[in-house]
Amino acid sequence: MAIVAVAPLVSAQRLEKVRTFSQTNYPGFIQFVAKELGLFTKYGIDPDLRFFPSGAPIVQAAAAKEWDIAFLGAPPAVIGGSSLGMVTIGLIYDEAPQHKLFGRPDFVAKVLANPASLKGAKIFVTTLSTGHYMVEGCLRKFGLGSNDVSIIPSEQAATLAAFTAGQGDLAQVWPPFTSALQERGNQVLCDGRQAGVDIVTVWVTTKDFATKRPDLVVKWLKANGDAVKWVQQDPARTTKMYRKFMAFTGQTATETTLKDVVSFVMNANTLDQQIRSMTANEGASPYIIRAYEGIAKFFIRNGRMKEVPDFRPLVDASFLLKAAQP
Numbered sequence: 001m002a003i004v005a006v007a008p009l010v011s012a013q014r015l016e017k018v019r020t021f022s023q024t025n026y027p028g029f030i031q032f033v034a035k036e037l038g039l040f041t042k043y044g045i046d047p048d049l050r051f052f053p054s055g056a057p058i059v060q061a062a063a064a065k066e067w068d069i070a071f072l073g074a075p076p077a078v079i080g081g082s083s084l085g086m087v088t089i090g091l092i093y094d095e096a097p098q099h100k101l102f103g104r105p106d107f108v109a110k111v112l113a114n115p116a117s118l119k120g121a122k123i124f125v126t127t128l129s130t131g132h133y134m135v136e137g138c139l140r141k142f143g144l145g146s147n148d149v150s151i152i153p154s155e156q157a158a159t160l161a162a163f164t165a166g167q168g169d170l171a172q173v174w175p176p177f178t179s180a181l182q183e184r185g186n187q188v189l190c191d192g193r194q195a196g197v198d199i200v201t202v203w204v205t206t207k208d209f210a211t212k213r214p215d216l217v218v219k220w221l222k223a224n225g226d227a228v229k230w231v232q233q234d235p236a237r238t239t240k241m242y243r244k245f246m247a248f249t250g251q252t253a254t255e256t257t258l259k260d261v262v263s264f265v266m267n268a269n270t271l272d273q274q275i276r277s278m279t280a281n282e283g284a285s286p287y288i289i290r291a292y293e294g295i296a297k298f299f300i301r302n303g304r305m306k307e308v309p310d311f312r313p314l315v316d317a318s319f320l321l322k323a324a325q326p
Contacts, residue, residue, distance in 0.1 A: 090203035096192030137195025
């Protein structure tokens with residue numbers, strides 16, 4: 001079920017609709033800020049903003065052509081890029097450090113002292129997700145593979161409930177569940193950066209919209225770029241706005257969790273940073289392509305893809321380059 005952002009009263013300026021789908025967790029915050037501050041209106045856009053609890057309904061809606069621009073994690077962008085006509089136009093977060101594998105202190109100490117003791121561990125994992133990709137990397141770090149442990153498929157909320165009830169040995173989580181486990185005295189065994197994996201979250205548009213209205217894609221990026229700058233300027237102000245976002249999406253959080261999440265959202269990539277991640281010198285592969293290829297290989301290992309696609313036609317930095325201009 002979607003949460004629809006109600007448009008504030010605006011001037012008589014004619015706004016052009018850019019149907020925007022995002023998520024109720026922290027990645028949707030930038031679009032919420034752009035809406036609340038009137039930045040979409042500033043660039044003549046009505047974002048018709050809708051929020052969903054995960055990326056699955058957004059991908060499903062792509063087949064029905066229900067949106068023009070959307071936020072997605074890397075896995076659906078990789079799987080849906082060629083089959084559903086998605087073009088990546090921005091890279092908003094580098095998430096690897098935020099994906100973590102938690103354990104109880106005694107178990108973490110045992111594994112760090114003797115990595116072989118990780119063999120046979122029961123691990124709660126949101127399967128075929130970026131978190132699952134991180135777990136694979138962590139296992140490689142300790143000299144093991146997926147067949148050496150017991151993977152227990154579990155959504156994030158269920159993982160938190162089961163692990164805090166004493167079940168399993170390790171739990172794969174992402175924000176805000178990372179803070180929730182840490183507050184309960186659990187410790188990080190490994191995270192995505194330590195595992196050596198590249199995990200990105202992106203903005204995508206449809207090929208049709210990019211072709212017909214490239215001007216609106218650029219304006220949409222400008223509005224979000226302005227929102228990123230605003231978010232990064234003042235932690236107290238951003239925290240206050242994030243509380244408003246949580247109230248809008250029906251979320252609650254402890255002060256510790258709120259502080260952690262705000263710290264992360266303030267590290268959203270500026271337009272210039274996104275350009276650097278999506279472009280490269282002639283003959284070189286951009287960071288985002290390498291990240292996508294890593295995810296594709298993960299899907300191949302898990303039977304979801306047969307080969308690594310050519311992602312170059314599915315990544316277009318030209319809109320960012322125009323949006324970053326004064």
